[in-house]
Amino acid sequence: MLVCGAACRGPIDSFAPVTPQGRAISDLFIATLVLSALVFLLVVGVLAYVLVRFRERPNDAEPRQIHGNTRLEIGWTIAPVLLLVVLFFMTIQTQRAVEAEAPGALRVRVIGHQWWWEYQYPDLGLITANELHLPVGRPLRLELEGADVIHSYWVPQLGWKKDTIPGKTNDIWVQFDQAGVYDGACTEYCGAQHAWMRVRLVAEPADQFDAWAEQQRRPSPTPANDTLRRGQAVFLQNTCVNCHAVAGTLANARVGPDLSHFGSRTTIGSGVLENTPENLRRWLAEVQRVKPGALMPNYNTLPDDDMRALVDYLEGLK
Ligand SMILES: [Cu+2]
Numbered sequence: 001m002l003v004c005g006a007a008c009r010g011p012i013d014s015f016a017p018v019t020p021q022g023r024a025i026s027d028l029f030i031a032t033l034v035l036s037a038l039v040f041l042l043v044v045g046v047l048a049y050v051l052v053r054f055r056e057r058p059n060d061a062e063p064r065q066i067h068g069n070t071r072l073e074i075g076w077t078i079a080p081v082l083l084l085v086v087l088f089f090m091t092i093q094t095q096r097a098v099e100a101e102a103p104g105a106l107r108v109r110v111i112g113h114q115w116w117w118e119y120q121y122p123d124l125g126l127i128t129a130n131e132l133h134l135p136v137g138r139p140l141r142l143e144l145e146g147a148d149v150i151h152s153y154w155v156p157q158l159g160w161k162k163d164t165i166p167g168k169t170n171d172i173w174v175q176f177d178q179a180g181v182y183d184g185a186c187t188e189y190c191g192a193q194h195a196w197m198r199v200r201l202v203a204e205p206a207d208q209f210d211a212w213a214e215q216q217r218r219p220s221p222t223p224a225n226d227t228l229r230r231g232q233a234v235f236l237q238n239t240c241v242n243c244h245a246v247a248g249t250l251a252n253a254r255v256g257p258d259l260s261h262f263g264s265r266t267t268i269g270s271g272v273l274e275n276t277p278e279n280l281r282r283w284l285a286e287v288q289r290v291k292p293g294a295l296m297p298n299y300n301t302l303p304d305d306d307m308r309a310l311v312d313y314l315e316g317l318k
Contacts, residue, residue, distance in 0.1 A: 014156040018182065018203070019174045021098040022159030028094040032087060039083070098159070102139030102173060108132070109143045112151030112164035112186065114295060115193035116257055116270040126216045127245075129257030131265050132201045135209035136179050142172040149191065155184030155201050163188055176203040183271075192293035198271030219248025220260045220317045231313025234306045243296065246317065256296060263317040269294065280311050 017023045054063075110132070111118040120127045134140055144153055146166040153172070154161040157180075162170045184199035204212070223229040235241070236249060243255035251259075265275055272291050273279040283290055284307065285300045302310065 014159075016157060017159045018157045018178050018180065019159065019176055021174055022157060024094050024097045025159035028090055031090060035083065035087070039080075099171075099173065102141070102175070105139040105141040105173070106135070107141050107143060108134070109145060110153055110164065111145045111147050112153065112190070112197075113147045114149065114191050115186070115197040115291075117153075117197070117199060118147070118257065121213070124213050124217065126213060127258045128216055128261065129265075130200065130267065130270050132199070133209060133212050134174075134176060134201065134203050135206045136176045136203050137206060139173070139175045142174065144170040144172065150188050151186045151190045151197065152188035153184070153199065154187040155182050155199055157182045158184075158201075161187060179203050179205055193291055196270055196272045196291055198267075200267065200271065215264070215318070216261050220246050222248070223313060223316070227309050228313050228316055230306070231309035231311070231316075234302070234310045235313060238299065238302075239297070259314065259317060261317055263315045275315075277311050277315055280314060281307060284310065 015026065017026045107121070107123055109118075109120040109122065111120070116130055117132070118127070118129050119132050142153070144162055144164040145168070146164040148166065150166070151164045152161060153164055158172070158174055160172045160174070162172055164170065180203055182201045182203065184201065186194055186197035186199070188194075190197065223232045232249070235246070236251060241251040241253060243253050245252045245254060245258045245260065247258075247260040263275075267273065268275050268279055268283050269287070269291050273283060284302075286298055287294050287296050288298050299307075
């Protein structure tokens with residue numbers, strides 16, 4: 001079990017895969033485990049038998065001295081070789097099953113950053129961060145890339161774990177057969193906040209996914225009242241715009257997570273806080289205490305009114 005703070009909602013269980021690819025990997029693992037267990041029991045069993053059967057008894061004479069036994073030696077060389085051959089072909093078969101390319105798969109670029117995840121859907125023309133929404137029942141191709149250092153994308157229930165490497169693309173093929181929220185984490189040490197680079201993956205029925213995608217594709221909502229307008233002005237007049245994008249405004253930087261629909265996410269900062277107005281305020285005022293080392297500065301000098309308007313504005317970006 002992972003300790004997962006705000007990021008943890010779904011079950012985290014490597015033994016309960018939710019994709020055909022995950023099941024194939026899990027089946028191979030179980031088969032290998034069972035075969036190894038049988039070999040272990042056989043070796044330990046024979047050893048125990050010999051220890052008891054041929055133990056020294058009182059008045060025993062010196063036992064007969066034997067050297068070598070060709071037939072036995074050939075036997076215990078061939079048997080493991082055969083076992084390895086079987087495992088080899090099972091592995092090849094699993095590999096072919098999990099790496100089979102599915103035509104028409106929905107592509108998602110998964111980009112690891114210090115210390116958050118960027119998700120781009122080139123077929124749908126939308127970009128989001130930290131929470132990956134995917135449709136159930138449709139073949140998916142996750143294209144893993146690294147923006148800075150090597151990270152590793154691990155959601156136990158996918159069965160897969162693959163590195164995100166700068167300058168290289170690693171594919172993960174998946175197809176969900178049940179809806180759910182599946183959590184994971186970065187599993188390649190990538191710097192100070194590696195531990196707070198959680199993954200949250202939301203697999204949802206196709207119609208829900210389409211509705212989500214439709215909403216995410218829209219420009220962020222125009223501020224509808226004075227507070228929200230003030231919040232937007234605070235956002236645009238501060239250095240936020242050097243790092244963040246909000247679709248439909250002049251902010252289009254890509255250093256930090258896209259905030260166009262930030263209000264529709266459940267966590268802040270890759271799982272370090274639940275997404276509530278109080279927590280967002282904490283994040284903005286003292287991000288360096290919440291997530292020390294995060295590549296965003298504290299905004300602890302904003303006047304209170306400005307801060308409140310900014311929080312309302314960001315939470316309203318649904
Ligand atoms: Cu990491």
